[in-house]
Amino acid sequence: MTGKAIAAGGQTAFQRLLEWREKHVSERTFILVLALAVGFFCAVAAFLLHWMIGQIAMLLTSSFNKRSANWLYLVYPVVGIYLTALFVKYIVKDNISHGITRILYAISSKRSRLRGHNCWSSVIASAITIGFGGSVGAEAPIVLTGSAIGSNLGKLFKMDNKTLMLLVGCGAAGAIAGIFKAPIAGLVFTLEVLMIDLTMASLLPILISCVTATCFTYIFSGSTALFTFQLDAPWTVERVPANILLGIACGLVSLYFIRAMTLCEDMFARFNDKPYVKLLIGGSMLSLLIFFFPSLFGEGYHDINLLLGGSTEADWNGIMHNSLFSGHGNLLVVYGLLVLLTKVFATSATNGGGGCGGTFAPSLFVGCFCGFLFARLWNMYEVGVYVPEKNFALLGMAGVMSGVMHAPLTGIFLIAEITGGYALFLPLMIVSVCSYLTIIIFEPHSIYGMRLARQGKLITHHTDHAILTLMSLDSVIDRDYTAVAPDMELSTIVHKISRSRNSFLPVLDAAGNLLGEIYITRIRHVVFRTELYHHFTAAQLMAPPAATLRDDEPMAGVMAAFDRTHADWLPVLDADGHLKGYISRQKMYGMYRKMVADMSED
Numbered sequence: 001m002t003g004k005a006i007a008a009g010g011q012t013a014f015q016r017l018l019e020w021r022e023k024h025v026s027e028r029t030f031i032l033v034l035a036l037a038v039g040f041f042c043a044v045a046a047f048l049l050h051w052m053i054g055q056i057a058m059l060l061t062s063s064f065n066k067r068s069a070n071w072l073y074l075v076y077p078v079v080g081i082y083l084t085a086l087f088v089k090y091i092v093k094d095n096i097s098h099g100i101t102r103i104l105y106a107i108s109s110k111r112s113r114l115r116g117h118n119c120w121s122s123v124i125a126s127a128i129t130i131g132f133g134g135s136v137g138a139e140a141p142i143v144l145t146g147s148a149i150g151s152n153l154g155k156l157f158k159m160d161n162k163t164l165m166l167l168v169g170c171g172a173a174g175a176i177a178g179i180f181k182a183p184i185a186g187l188v189f190t191l192e193v194l195m196i197d198l199t200m201a202s203l204l205p206i207l208i209s210c211v212t213a214t215c216f217t218y219i220f221s222g223s224t225a226l227f228t229f230q231l232d233a234p235w236t237v238e239r240v241p242a243n244i245l246l247g248i249a250c251g252l253v254s255l256y257f258i259r260a261m262t263l264c265e266d267m268f269a270r271f272n273d274k275p276y277v278k279l280l281i282g283g284s285m286l287s288l289l290i291f292f293f294p295s296l297f298g299e300g301y302h303d304i305n306l307l308l309g310g311s312t313e314a315d316w317n318g319i320m321h322n323s324l325f326s327g328h329g330n331l332l333v334v335y336g337l338l339v340l341l342t343k344v345f346a347t348s349a350t351n352g353g354g355g356c357g358g359t360f361a362p363s364l365f366v367g368c369f370c371g372f373l374f375a376r377l378w379n380m381y382e383v384g385v386y387v388p389e390k391n392f393a394l395l396g397m398a399g400v401m402s403g404v405m406h407a408p409l410t411g412i413f414l415i416a417e418i419t420g421g422y423a424l425f426l427p428l429m430i431v432s433v434c435s436y437l438t439i440i441i442f443e444p445h446s447i448y449g450m451r452l453a454r455q456g457k458l459i460t461h462h463t464d465h466a467i468l469t470l471m472s473l474d475s476v477i478d479r480d481y482t483a484v485a486p487d488m489e490l491s492t493i494v495h496k497i498s499r500s501r502n503s504f505l506p507v508l509d510a511a512g513n514l515l516g517e518i519y520i521t522r523i524r525h526v527v528f529r530t531e532l533y534h535h536f537t538a539a540q541l542m543a544p545p546a547a548t549l550r551d552d553e554p555m556a557g558v559m560a561a562f563d564r565t566h567a568d569w570l571p572v573l574d575a576d577g578h579l580k581g582y583i584s585r586q587k588m589y590g591m592y593r594k595m596v597a598d599m600s601e602d
Contacts, residue, residue, distance in 0.1 A: 038212075044216070053127050084356050133297045146172055174186060246395060250396055253370045258404060313329055374392055398431055484496055516543055
């Protein structure tokens with residue numbers, strides 16, 4: 001049997017499976033089955049990614065001397081970035097950076113369709129990057145992987161766009177739940193950061209994906225938590241002022257994180273056509289930073305555990321091992337502050353140089369150092385009642401993550417779940433909310449949504465705004481119009497009017513540029529006077545359009561233009577001013593109402 005015959009037979013069998021499923025399994029039940037499958041595959045992907053990172057890092061650093069600096073820190077990160085860049089360029093052949101931003105873009109502009117290679121490419125690329133010391137997180141790549149699994153399973157079984165969006169959410173939720181063993185955080189993350197509305201139809205599949213991913217992660221890796229934390233002194237109401245101030249500090253640190261990250265990304269973007277220059281700049285910056293501050297090596301979870309699990313000076317001084325600061329306990333605050341400030345540059349250098357990773361773990365890392373340093377300085381200068389450093393390190397993780405991601409609920413539940421820190425639930429809420437209220441004064445969008453928001457392509461939690469984002473301007477452009485030249489006489493214009501199905505005629509020059517419009521209702525006083533047919537030209541009869549639209553105009557801007565002008569039709573021009581067609585107010589509002597009705601269905 002030939003290969004084509006085998007493929008044809010496979011397609012026929014799969015088609016029969018689809019037909020059987022449509023007859024015997026309801027759509028709602030099948031979505032739940034797919035959600036369970038997505039959760040399982042997310043757990044597998046998360047386990048493989050962490051296992052690969054651990055194996056690579058252990059192979060490279062197990063022989064390091066903890067009491068002195070190691071020159072190999074200058075080499076490993078560059079090698080990792082270079083290998084990742086080669087993998088992406090020659091094997092993946094696609095951009096896989098900024099995982100969560102890519103998911104938001106897929107939801108906003110591509111109806112939740114992610115490419116097949118995203119099911120595995122980010123896992124391999126980020127494992128290489130982080131294992132060799134790249135100062136980024138594995139969470140965004142695994143979230144992209146999980147979302148791609150959901151999207152491609154949905155496409156395989158020919159699900160509609162609305163279901164695809166739900167399965168992408170299931171994948172993202174399952175990924176977070178699996179990598180952190182935190183099902184509630186996975187659910188909240190998806191609803192808070194990615195999804196549009198919470199309905200009963202979306203809640204149950206996401207819950208199933210989260211629970212499935214968490215259970216299988218426990219089976220694969222045991223019950224050990226990602227971070228070890230033991231409560232140091234129960235929370236008391238006297239610490240509320242310190243909690244509020246820590247929240248404000250976390251909000252300001254989040255602002256620094258976002259602004260510095262954006263600045264560095266813009267700098268690296270200038271060299272997009274010079275990959276080796278990016279590698280040289282990013283690799284050199286990252287290597288030097290890791291050499292001086294080994295805490296920046298990899299995800300940084302080892303140092304987070306030192307700050308959360310330590311209780312003595314000797315424990316906390318462990319974060320300075322392998323560095324030039326090792327053995328100088330009096331410089332702990334200085335070292336911690338420098339690490340906090342340079343982490344964002346190390347993360348930017350990793351991704352900018354060609355590596356693959358996210359900002360999820362870096363925000364946890366920066367938050368942990370922020371909370372620890374806040375408590376340390378508070379106690380050193382006896383500002384108020386004593387606050388435990390390790391407790392505040394935990395609270396700082398929630399605060400900075402809430403600010404960077406604009407997701408306070410995710411910060412609260414994630415930190416509570418991954419550390420078992422439910423005894424600090426109230427201060428977690430105080431710090432996260434204060435951080436979020438501080439950051440939104442300066443930044444209306446999260447670090448993930450900023451780029452899309454600038455382009456008008458960001459899905460929001462407001463249904464009307466979300467619908468406008470999902471609507472495609474190109475799909476409502478009417479290209480069937482009758483145009484006239486500016487020197488065309490009225491006699492010829494009358495013939496054009498008889499063949500036009502619109503109440504207007506655009507006047508175009510030889511290059512196709514819109515000069516004006518002739519409104520039929522406005523020239524009735526001359527249309528029926530044949531003696532004037534050779535006295536008027538289109539240039540004399542035309543009037544400027546009420547407004548013009550760009551072909552890249554966001555739909556919110558299109559709506560605003562119609563509301564402002566009360567026009568029935570508006571012209572759409574390309575970047576060179578050439579007329580592409582017209583948009584009808586009636587057609588656009590009809591599509592809008594239909595999409596609102598579809599999205600409102602449970």
